[in-house]
Amino acid sequence: MRLKQALRPAFLSAFAIVAVSIPAPGFVAQISASAAYDLPSQDLGDTLRAIARISGRDILFPSDAVQGRRAPPLRGQLSLDEALRLALSDSPLVADFRAGAVLIRPREASAPERQVETENAEQAITVTGTRIRGSAPVGSDVIRITRKDIERSGYATTQDIAQTIPQNFGGAPNESTGPISLDPNSSRNTGAGSSLNLRGLGNSSTLVLLNGDRPPLGGFGGIFADISMIPAAAIERIEVIADGASAIYGSDAVAGVVNIVPRLTFDGAETSVRTGTADGDSQDMIASQIIGKDWGSGRAMFAYEYYRRDRLRASDRDYITDDLRAFGGPDLRGEYANPGTILAGGQRFAIPSGQDGTALTPGDLVAGTVNRGDSWSLVDVLPDQRRHSLFAAARQSLSPTVDVYAQGLFSSRAFSQHDRTSADTPRTVPVTNPFYVDPIGTGQPVRVLYDFGPDLGRERRTGTVQAFGATAGVQAKVGSWSLDVRGNYGRQIETSKLRNRVNSARLALALADPDPATAYNLFGDGPSTNPATIDFIRGSTVSHNRARVWSVSARADGPLVSLPAGDLRIALGGEYRNELYSGRAGLADTTTLEPVVRPAIPLPGPRKIKAVYGEVLIPIFGGDFAVPGFERLDLSAALRTERYSDFGTTTNPKFGFTWQPLGGLRLRGTYGRSFRAPAIDNLRQDAILLFAFTIPDPASPTGSSNVLVSRGNDPDLRPEKAANWTLGADFEPRFLPGFKASLTYYNIRYRDRISSPAANLFNFLVNRDVYQGIIEDNPSPATVESFYSSPFFVNPLGIAPEAINAVVDARLQNLAVVRQSGLDVDVRYAFDAFGGQTEIGASGAYIFNIGQAITPDAPVTDVVDILGNPVDLRLRGRASWSNDRWSAALFVNYLDSYTNLTNPEPEKVASWTTVDAQLSYRFQRDRGPLSGLRIALSATNLFDAAPPYAAYNLGLVVAGFDPDNASPLGRVVSLTATKSW
Secondary structure, three states: OEEOOOOOHHHHHHHOEEEEEOOOOOOOOOOOOEEEEEEOOEEHHHHHHHHHHHHOOOEEEEHHHHOOOEEOOEEEEEEHHHHHHHHOOOOOEEEEEOOOOEEEEEOOOOOOHHHHHHHHHHOOOOOOOOOOOOEOOOOOOOEEEEHHHHHHHOOOOHHHHHOOOOOEOOOOOOOOOOOOOOOOOHHHOOOOOOOOOEOOOOHHHEEEEEOOEOOOOEOOOOOEOOHHHOOHHHEEEEEEEOOOOHHHHOOOOOOEEEEEEEOOOOOEEEEEEEEEEOOOOOEEEEEEEEEEEEOOOEEEEEEEEEEEEOOEEHHHOOOOOOEOHHHOOOEOOEOOEOOOEEEEOOEEEEOOOOOOOOOOOHHHOEEOOOOOEOOOOOOEEEOEEEEEEEEEEEEEEEEOOEEEEEEEEEEEEEEEEEOOOOOOOOEEEOOOOOOOOOOOOOOOOEEEEEOOHHHHOOOEEEEEEEEEEEEEEEEEEEOOEEEEEEEEEEEEEEEEEEEEEEOHHHHHHHHHOOOOOOOOOOOOOOOOOOHHHHHHOEEEEEEEEEEEEEEEEEEEEEEEEEEOOEEEEEEEEEEEEEEEEEEEEEEEEOOOOOOEEEOOOOOOOOEEEEEEEEEEEEEEEEOOEOEOOEOEEEEEEEEEEEEEOOOEEEEEEEEEEEEEEEOOEEEEEEEEEEEEOOOHHHHOOOOOEEEEEEEEOOOOOOOEEEEEEEEOEOOOOOOEEEEEEEEEEEEOOOOOOOEEEEEEEEEEEEEEEEEOOHHHHHHOOOOHHHHHHHEEEOOOHHHHHHHHOOOOEEOOOOOOHHHOOEEEEOOEEEEEEEEEEEEEEEEEEEEEEOOEEEEEEEEEEEEEEEEEEOOOOOOOEEOOOEOOOOOOEEEEEEEEEEOOOEEEEEEEEEEOOEEEOOOOOOEEEOOEEEEEEEEEEEOOOOOHHHOOEEEEEEEEOOOOOOOOOOOEEOOOOEEOOOOOOOOOOOOEEEEEEEEEO
């Protein structure tokens, strides 16, 4: 710490500025970079000098302005912006960030004193992971994606930005995983939205917040938070706690919390336009405008964003196909093709191509052969998307101690996508059909395997999604305490229409029609039928989903008692939340001659949640009260109790510690319990199915056994529960300013996971040791009778009651156990070089194991590095350099190799490395019409590295790549122009 040398004498005499700098080697001047602070309450000037030393930023301030003023204590991992806001919270000063330094200056003299104090009240920052303002969460590591990170990444949308987080697994409802994913929730993604999935524990185990509030949920039954509705232009930063946090936030925070923080303090105007292309195959465009104004006693900001991305067709990517022979894989094309195949007398006869079916004879058919078709023909792998988003926020002082605030988000998104056919089935052609061909001469109807895609066009899913969320509240200061009362309301409405479906009732009429001018022709290259007839059989379905949530909450936090190492601080609060998920009657035009109203699927609700919580921060050592080996020691504890109207009460604690034994080294750890409430759809009791069936059984003399199977939802579902603990270390050596390394070990034991084993019906008795917990051998006559007498029982094979050998409970129930452990790492070094500021670093996630068992007593299988599950190692390296005008950034993304078990023989999926890059130029301010303009040229996947080959085989769905771990877009080059006004 020293006075900055070489300051201009005139500047010194006019303003009596104190300048602070640090040793020349190695320093970063980044507002967004975070650092560890442990400063006691002291003279404001001393605190500002300490901030300059820790952050490496030159901070200039008038000595008389800070004289006699004290700064509050600063503790935790804070960005420079956050540290200065806290330091200046009790003064009439603000930080003005300039190109070369930070200038601390008074507010405009015209601003009333009460306005200044009100501004101070709102500057007490709450970091994700704690309810105590002005403090970082004890023991937890906060992963931050800052505004500068967003701008440098080259990614356009919130969902794309979130995918750069190494702890986030893509196997969840996302716009590219709908038709091809092992994740069970992907099929419920009715609005082509996108979710987050920390640790690969499921999107429903990751809590997403928008500025601390739960947004409305998307998908059928509110299965995930749709982050695609949040405009990236309005985001200040994204904070991630990859640790259980139910003691702070309640349900869903098992794998962690992602808090998207908007640009609430933006002052000025910024216009941005981006255009990008995936090598000409799919284009995107974003235009945004953000305006903010601070008038002393309050502020407001408004952001608008328009996003458009064209569809990406499967035909544009050669690895998205059913025929994988070109990659050394199998030909998995299906039997539905155009021209089709005739089924007669138990035989197959391929219809020859190159003819229209009007002169086809039995001799033209190819006996014993099947025409095969690629289900990806004419299909889109990514939908066409159009979105308008508005975000606004305002804050106003009513008195020196009371503020009111509000924020709101409205997004409307339209999508369109050509899907794979949803209901292929053999079509019966009667002898009255004028194009009828009888390959075996029986004069009986024949069946034809026919692909209607060339006739109708591929099934086309179109829809709209509208999301609205609003929060309003009052914040007050009572002495050194802060009180906050707020209300939140949100809703999301999804409407989806599936066109170009086959109406089987009208098709039957057209196939029986004897008139060749109007009959349907299935015997040639399609389309070989009158266009009017094709339109006649065209059907559709329409569905609607709605989610609504409203809540009220009150909380208070502040110092309770003064300890030698600082104030013991607590936070107390209570919340009430009301959630409702529902459908609306839709329209079905696929099985009847006229469209019929399809009743909405009934969902239980509303769900009502009452919660109370408390959190305490206890400083043991620190500041003036420190001893060798204990420069700082903080402890924390939190407890939250929630009562759900539909399943009961749950209480979850969390404990944390942060210990700084010596300067530059911080050790930390947490332990807590978390939970996830059953989804509303999990509580339905209207979808019960009981049936008798014959399944393979190696232990039986006949090789099979007769079983009774129950399907549906267990009425006694309990919440999923987890125990999480972490240990970590942060190393910031004082001898190497600008360097920081963070390492965190985590361990999760997740039990009572809600799952259904029904998809593995034919493996129940083959792998009896795995499924023994849901099998009842030799059931009693009373148990068998209860099945056969139930109105929900079906017996497709006509199995007699006395022939039943076992009962299998395949309901959705609390079954699975997951045990996961791993390491998170982040290393960075920031320094001055080549006349600018340079940073190099890398972040990554390494998973040791993911042990899964179908029941607590079943064998545990390690599924890490198995397709459909997270890969053990993900890394993102980075290097950047910038000065007042130029900026360059380079990122290297690495995904480790893994194994594909979806085929008969295990298959190695190669590792994948991609490179992102950006070069930008900023025109100087006050230099003509280009003042404040930044031009950025970006490329993601710069070298167009194709995803590694993976024969992704789900039976009915096949592809040559893994959508959970790779984007099919390939290289995307974009140009962005951003003008600050």
